[in-house]
Amino acid sequence: AQSVTQLGSHVSVSEGALVLLRCNYSSSVPPYLFWYVQYPNQGLQLLLKYTSAATLVKGINGFEAEFKKSETSFHLTKPSAHMSDAAEYFCAVSVDKAAGNKLTFGGGTRVLVKP
C-alpha cells in the first residue's frame, strides 16, 4: 500500500522568501503525485501533478515540484512567498490503477506567511 509523509506540520516563512514543503512517498510501483492547497473553510484545489512525464512540474500560483525517484520525494517550492500563499498544503499519491484515482493524502503542512 502507498503512503505519504509530509515533514513539518507547520512552516513559517517571510513574505518574499523561499517556500519549501517536503513530501516523501512510499510506493512499489511508479506513482502519480499531486499537491493540493486548502484555504480556510474551503475544499482542496489542485496545485500541480506528476504523471510520469517531466520530473519538474510547474503548477498554478508560481509553485513547482520536482519528482526524485531515488529519494522518493516530491517537494513543493515557490521562490518568493506571498501573503496569499497562507494555507494548508497536502501531498497525495495514487498508484493502484485498479483503484482508479484513489488518492492517499499526507497529513498536511500549514504555511504561515509573515509580513
Place this chain on the structure above:
Amino acid sequence: EAGVVQSPRYKIIEKKQPVAFWCNPISGHNTLYWYRQNLGQGPELLIRYENEEAVDDSQLPKDRFSAERLKGVDSTLKIQPAELGDSAVYLCASSLGGFGNSPLHFGNGTRLTVT
C-alpha cells in the same frame, strides 16, 4: 464550469441523531468520492463511485454510515446514529475517472459537529 456543490456547509447535531450530506458533482464526471477530514489531518477516502456503482467502500463504517448515488449524478452520505468521533469535515470530490491524469475536484465540504 460549475464546481462540486455540497450542502449543508455546517451541521451541528447531538450524538445519536441522524445526519445527511448532499453532493452535486461536476457535470459529466463519472467518478464521485466521499472523503472525511479530521481536524489537522489529510482527507481519508470513505467511498468511491463509478457512475452509480460503489466500487470502493472498504473504509466506510457500514454499521452507521451509508451512501447512495442515484442515477449516477448526485450523492448522499448518511450517518445514523452519529457519534462524537464523527465530528469532521466531509468532502465530496468528482473526476472524469480513469487513472492518474484526471484530477479530483473538491467541494467546500460539510463541517459536522456532534455534541
